[in-house]
Amino acid sequence: EPEVTQTPSHQVTQMGQEVILRCVPISNHLYFYWYRQILGQKVEFLVSFYNNEISEKSEIFDDQFSVERPDGSNFTLKIRSTKLEDSAMYFCATGYSTYTDTQYFGPGTRLTVL
């Protein structure tokens, strides 16, 4: 069964450094999402992406965050200057369509900012 993959599984970085989290979506999926889960808290929506542009973003997704699909396969989340409070599990999800369609989640990248 096709699955969403994410790399790295764990990233440790120093505060102020840039990180790029990568996701390989299921091949025929058109909608892409990033969510995050701070330890002990809810899974929170960050951003949705369709047709090479952001469809919607949350208040969390400020100017320090960006997404792109540089080569038509990988879907990346960049945090320009990491803060301690960015430490979380980041999940990529993809779907063939919106609303009623299932979003398939990757295993996540655990980001630790020191």
Added chain:
Amino acid sequence: AQSVTQLGSHVSVSEGALVLLRCNYSSSVPPYLFWYVQYPNQGLQLLLKYTSAATLVKGINGFEAEFKKSETSFHLTKPSAHMSDAAEYFCAVTEGNQGGKLIFGQGTELSVKP
């Protein structure tokens, strides 16, 4: 605004007992509702979804959920718990005009005692 409340952050049942995980939602339009399961060190996997068809939805691994509009609820049940059901369960909602963004509840950790 949409919101999801899961009553009980931790539920413990004996093997063979009924599993009942509660989810209440708030939505201004007819919602689409989902239950996801997360096993340790894995991503979120869809258990089942409600998309305005039958109000009783059957999912994988013997789970089912009933959409009750009058109670704004979408509780997850399984008649007989198995040890392998031990995991974190998340209820989520999306609205048709929100481009697929999922709003999650805080999660319920299910423990199964032998």
